[in-house]
Amino acid sequence: MRIPHFLKAATIAAATVMSFHSALAADITGAGATFPYPIYAKWAEAYKKATGVGMNYQSIGSGGGIKQIKAKTVDFGASDMPLPEKELEQDGLMQFPAIMGGVVPVVNLEGIKAGQLKLSGPVIAGIYLGKITKWNAPEIAALNPGMKLPAEDITVVHRADGSGTSFLWTNYLSQTSPEFKSTVGAGTAVKWPTGVGGKGNEGVAANVQRVKGAIGYVEYAYAKRNNIAHTQLQNRDGQFVQPDDETFKAAAAGADWAKTPGMAVVLTNEAGKNSWPITGASFILMHKSQADAAKGKEVLKFFDWAYKNGGEMATELDYVAMPAPVVKMVQDSWKAQLKDASGKPVW
Numbered sequence: 001m002r003i004p005h006f007l008k009a010a011t012i013a014a015a016t017v018m019s020f021h022s023a024l025a026a027d028i029t030g031a032g033a034t035f036p037y038p039i040y041a042k043w044a045e046a047y048k049k050a051t052g053v054g055m056n057y058q059s060i061g062s063g064g065g066i067k068q069i070k071a072k073t074v075d076f077g078a079s080d081m082p083l084p085e086k087e088l089e090q091d092g093l094m095q096f097p098a099i100m101g102g103v104v105p106v107v108n109l110e111g112i113k114a115g116q117l118k119l120s121g122p123v124i125a126g127i128y129l130g131k132i133t134k135w136n137a138p139e140i141a142a143l144n145p146g147m148k149l150p151a152e153d154i155t156v157v158h159r160a161d162g163s164g165t166s167f168l169w170t171n172y173l174s175q176t177s178p179e180f181k182s183t184v185g186a187g188t189a190v191k192w193p194t195g196v197g198g199k200g201n202e203g204v205a206a207n208v209q210r211v212k213g214a215i216g217y218v219e220y221a222y223a224k225r226n227n228i229a230h231t232q233l234q235n236r237d238g239q240f241v242q243p244d245d246e247t248f249k250a251a252a253a254g255a256d257w258a259k260t261p262g263m264a265v266v267l268t269n270e271a272g273k274n275s276w277p278i279t280g281a282s283f284i285l286m287h288k289s290q291a292d293a294a295k296g297k298e299v300l301k302f303f304d305w306a307y308k309n310g311g312e313m314a315t316e317l318d319y320v321a322m323p324a325p326v327v328k329m330v331q332d333s334w335k336a337q338l339k340d341a342s343g344k345p346v347w
Contacts, residue, residue, distance in 0.1 A: 026106055028298050029038065031058035032078030036099050036282040038162060038221040040078075042313045043306045050309075055302055061200060063162015063188050069093065069285045075264025075299050077285035081188050082264030091338015092288050094337040095262055096330040097281040099302040100320040102248045103168050104230040104278070106205070108214045109135060109150060113229060115242050118143045119275065120234040121176025121214050121269075124279020127215060129180060130194035143234075150213070157207045157216035160187045168280040169217045172268040216276075220244075221317045229264060235277045236269050243276050245343045248320045251279035257326050263333070281322075286338065293340035300334055300347050 030040075037059040046057040058064075062079035069077025070091050083095060100184075105119055123139050126132040132139055136149040159166045167188045174181035184190050196211075198204035201218045205226045208216040220243050223230045232240045241247050251270040257263050267279040284303065290296035311321040322330070334347040 008067050021076055026052075026293065027296055028058060028076070028282075029056045029058075029074045029077055029273060030065075030072045031060055031068045032285075033080045033282050034059045034202065035062075035064045035080045035101065035103070035219040035280070036244075036319070037201070038219075038225065038312070038317050039099055039101075039314055039319050042317065043302075043310045045339040046205045046303055046313065047305055050305070051301075053298060053302070055225060059200060059202070059236060061161040061188075062164030063168070066162075066285065069287070071289075072287065075286075075295055078282060079188075080256060080280055080282050081167035082163060082262060082266065082281070082283050083285065084264065085261040088262050093285050094288050094333060095264070095283045095285050096303075096333060097257070097263055097265070097322055097326065098131040098284050098306070099314060099322065100248060100252050100267070100279065100281045101318070102220045102243045102251075102276045102279045103165055103172075103242045104220050105233065106218055106230050108167050108208050108210075108215050108229040109197050109229065110212070111148070111150075114223075114227075115230060116234060117147070117229070118234070118240050121173060124215075125173045125177030125180040128155070128156055128158070128192070128195070133293070134255070152213040155211045155214040156192075156195030156200055157204050157211070157214050158192050158195045159199075159204060161199050163200075164280070164282070165201060165217065165219060166190065167270055168266075168278055171266060172278045175269045180209055190303040220248075221319070224318065233277055234269050235273070235275050237273045237275070239273045241274060241276055243318070244317055245318045245320050247274055247276035248273040248279045248318070251276050252281075252320060257329055263329070267278075286291050288339065290338060290340055290346050292344050293344075296338060296340075296346045300338070304331070 040057050065077040068074045091135040136151045171186040174186045198207040201222045204216040205218050205222045250272050251267050255265045269277050271317040307327045314321045
C-alpha cells in the first residue's frame with residue numbers, strides 16, 4: 001500500500017524531531033576548574049566529531065564547580081582541590097582524577113625570556129606576603145647571579161574566585177614557607193595580603209600580560225597559549241627545573257592513588273630531582289545516586305573515551321594523561337559507586 005505523501009513527510013519530520021531531541025538529551029554539562037579547561041575543550045571538540053555528543057563545560061573555578069554539582073545543576077563538577085572523604089560522604093559524591101598538569105609562576109618583565117628567571121618557594125612566598133617588593137631585591141638577585149633585574153615594583157596577581165589552582169599554589173607556598181602557612185594558609189580562597197585579583201586562569205593571565213612588573217600563577221597551558229614568560233622553580237631536591245610534561249610526570253611518579261581515600265592525591269612539593277613542585281590532578285565530582293542514569297552514563301562514556309583517546313591531545317597541551325593502572329582503578333570505582341535509582345550500577 002502506498003503511504004500518502006503528507007504522511008511520509010510527517011513521519012520524516014517526527015523522526016527528525018526525535019533524533020534532534022535524543023541528541024539534545026545526550027549532551028552533558030559540567031562546571032568548575034579553569035586549570036583543565038584547555039584540555040576539556042579539546043577533548044569535547046574531538047568527542048563531538050567522533051560521537052555526535054556534546055559536552056558543555058563552564059570554566060568558572062573549582063569553588064563554583066563544587067557548588068554546582070552539590071546543587072545538582074550540572075552532570076559533573078570539576079575541582080583541582082580534591083574533596084576529603086568526609087565531605088564526599090556527606091554530600092553523596094564520588095570523585096576521580098581526569099588529568100594532571102602543572103601550575104607555573106608567570107611574569108611580565110622586559111628583557112626576561114620564558115624559562116630564564118629562577119625563583120624558589122620561599123622567595124615567591126615573600127613576594128605574595130608583600131615583603132619582597134622590587135624585582136632587583138637581594139633575595140631574587142641571589143637566585144639569578146649575573147642577570148640584569150629591573151628596579152621596578154612587583155605587582156602581585158592572584159585569583160579572585162574560589163580556585164583549585166590557588167589551592168595548589170597556596171599548598172605549595174605553605175609547605176615551603178612557615179610564615180606563609182601561618183599568615184595566609186592553603187585553600188581555594190584565602191585572604192591575600194597584597195595584590196590584584198583575576199577571575200579564572202584566564203583573568204590572571206590577562207592581568208599579568210597587561211601590567212608591567214607583574215607576577216601571577218596559571219596552569220602551564222595558559223602561559224604557553226598566551227605567550228607569557230614562565231619561570232624556573234627550585235624543587236624539594238634543590239634543583240631548578242622547567243615546567244613541561246616530563247617534570248609533571250616526575251612529580252606524579254610516586255603518587256599512591258590506591259591508598260589515598262577518595263583518590264585525593266595532592267602532588268605539590270614532591271621529591272625527585274626532576275619533579276615540578278606545583279603539580280596537581282584535576283578531579284571530577286559526580287553524585288553516587290544518579291537520578292538520570294542515562295545522563296550519568298554519558299558522562300562516564302566521555303571520560304572513558306578521553307582516557308583511551310585523549311593522551312596525545314593532553315601531551316600537545318603539556319598535560320599528563322592518567323596512567324593505565326589509575327584508569328583501571330577509576331573505572332572500578334565507577335562500577336562500585338555509581339548507581340541508578342533502583343541501585344543498579346550505571347557503568
